[in-house]
Amino acid sequence: MSEREYMEYDVVIVGAGPAGLAAAIRLRQLGEESGREISVCVLEKGSEVGAHILSGAVLETRALDELIPDWSDKGAPLNAPVSEEKFLFLTESGSRSMPIWMLPKQMHNHGNHVVSLGNVCRWMAEQAEAAGVEIYPGFAAAEVLLDEQDRVYGVATNDMGVAADGSHKPSYTPGIELRAKYTMFAEGCRGSLSQQLMQTFGLRENSDPQTYGIGIKELWEVDPAKHKLGTVIHTAGWPMDSNTWGGSFIYHLENNQVYVGYVIGLDYENPHLSPFDEFQRFKTHPAIRPMLEGGKRVSYGARALNEGGLQSIPKLVFPGGMLIGCSAGFLNVPKIKGSHNAMKTGMLAAESVAEALAGGDEGQGTLESYPEKFRQSWVHEELHRARNFRPAAARWGMRFGTLYAGFDLKVLGGKAPWTLHHKHADNETLKPKDQMPKIEYPKPDGVVSFDKLSSVFLANVAHDEDQPCHLKLRDDSVPVEYNLANFDAPEQRYCPASVYEIVRDNDGSNPRLQINFTNCVHCKTCDIKDPKQNIQWTTPEGGGGPNYPNM
Structure with missing residues (x-):
């Protein structure tokens, strides 16, 4: 096998999301300020920048204000400042509005903007390229490069044009x-x-397990009479039970478009629960359905999100590299926001690298200045205040956990002299199928609720079918002998894209798992929730996956 071709840079960044692009821009700014040019390359596995970006999203501009103070003059796509906020508690047939002033300050959205985070990233990529950053979309980083001293010295992209059987195609x-x-x-x-x-x-040796949610989102075009630019609505309660973390978001952006989404904590216990179907059922609520009737669903997507908070952040640095943004997990759960923190941590990492390079460092060490900058930053301060919010719900359920979290944030200001901890990883929480109630979901009506396959179509998913499956099973026997036997094959339900399917012979015998990998929207839920961690998510051929136009 011939040696691979290579390119050399001062800094390589894997991922063109808010963190990676903010880091790239900041590196070039610092290089220009110091008179030392810093060469920067950004790899993006999506077919274009923004193709795989999925977030609510209401953006807090604090980090963007620091990075590009004149972002408005430069045409940043922040066109829907928050104009109105509502918070609803839902029962099965009714709703109750909670005054915003009663909510902790972290949950207020005045001064923020409803955005397509994908479009924000596309704009940031333009700023990065104008500053001299090289960005390569459609190239998936598939391998970490380690030298003889176990120091990271870059990444390798995956081979293109490999057939499903491992042979090389003409391409x-x-x-x-x-x-x-x-x-x-x-x-x-x-x-x-x-x-x-x-x-x-061993970056997780001194942190709590990370805990996650799955966010499922649709973009709608609604009746103009029902649209109000900048409206932000959140709900809690139905259809979740009191032991399951979940809630919705409804955001009005420009052009009579509305984001509708639902987040469910992946520490749920009932193996019969389907996050996708809970979201579809949510839209039929009498307080929600009228907003959507007469409208048209335009796009669909799903993505896991970090919910562990401060105590679940791993060690951030290692020889030759660092974790930034949601790779480490800087989401502020009560805010339901992480993009501003992702940008800021990318900027902090950039400052540490620029300082090291200016001092003659050639990447031989571990940049402990980055985690120290994080500890001294406003990101750490806000995550420290929010640290007890999510574990309270896991410990005492939605009702009592929310009451405690409100007391912690509203009364104590997030300064309680104790820290609650996450006790379990999400894959450890499912209970056996016979111990939990089955859930009968209503059939989709095709008006406000829909099936999975028609939804996946709206995610514009594209994978070459003749390539190796990127969803690897560590043990082929586990899906049937353990997952099906104990949990009725929960991968059929926690996946929001019909990737996993138990198929049988015509007489109902010989159950086996079929993996429809070409449906995959890259949400990563299977990698998180599989009870035995038997599914390993790896990168498919670069450019594959969803293509989100305005998400």
């Missing part, structure tokens, strides 16, 4: 190595290389 192109003095991993929540690095360097 075969070997991957290339992107070598760097420092490598930043900004892959987003549950990044595949970031997970490998946590294991290789």
Whole structure:
């Protein structure tokens, strides 16, 4: 096998999301300020920047204000400032509005903007390229490069044009190595290389387990008479029971469009629960359905999000590299926001790298200045105040956990002299199928509720069918002998894209797992929730996956 081609940079960044792009822009700014040019490359597995970006999203501009103070003059796509806020508690047939002033300050949205985070990232990529950053969409980083001293010196992209049987097609192109003095991993929540690095360097040895939610989202065009630019609505309660973490968001952006989404904590217990179907059922509530009737669903997507907070953040640095943004998990759960923190941590990492390079460092060490900058930053301060919010709900349920969290944030200001901890990883929480009630979901009506396959179609998913399956089973026997036997094959339900399917012979015998990998929307839920952690999510051929136009 011939040696792979390679390119060399000062810094390679994996992922063109808010963290990676903010880091790239900041590196170039610092290089210009110091008179030392810093070469920066950003790899993005999506077909274009923003293709895989999925978030609510209401953006707090604090980090963007610091990074690009004149973002408005430069045409940043922040066109829907928050104009009105509502918070509803839902029962099965009714709703009750809670005054916003009663909510903790962290949950207020005045001064924020309803945005398409994908479009924000596209705009940030333009700013980065104008500053001299090289961005390569459609190239998936598939391998961490380690030298003889176990120091990271870059990444390698996956080979293109490999057939499902492993043979090389006429279009075969070997991957290339992107070598760097420092490598930043900004892959987003549950990044595949970031997970490998946590294991290789023991980055989670002193942190709580990370806990996650799955966010499922649709973009709607609604009746103009029902649209109000900048309206932000959140709900809690139905259809979740009191032991299951979940809630919705409804955001009005420009052009009579509305984001509708639902987040469910992946520490749920009932293996019969289907997050996708809970979301579809939510939209039929009498307080929600009228907003959507007469409208048209335009797009669909799903993505896991970090919910562990401060106590679940791993060690951020290792020889030759660092974790930034949601690869590490800086989401503020009560705010339901992480993009501003992702940007800021990318900027802090950039400052540490620029300082090291200016001092003659050639990437030989571990940049402990980055975690120290984080500890001294406003990101750490706000996560410290919010640290007890999510574990309270896990410990005492939605009702009492929310009451405690409100007391912690509203009365104590997030300064309680104790810290609650996460006791379990999400894959450990399912109870056996016979101990939990089955859930009968209503059939989709095709008006406000829909099936999975028609939804996946709206995610514009594209994978070459003749390539190796990127969803790897560590043990082929587990899906039937353990998951089906004990939990009625929960992968059929926790996946929001019909990737996993138990098929049988015509007489009902011989159950086996079929993986429809071409449906995958890259949400990473399977990598998180599988009871035995038997499913390993790896990168498919670059450019594959969803193509979100305005999400």
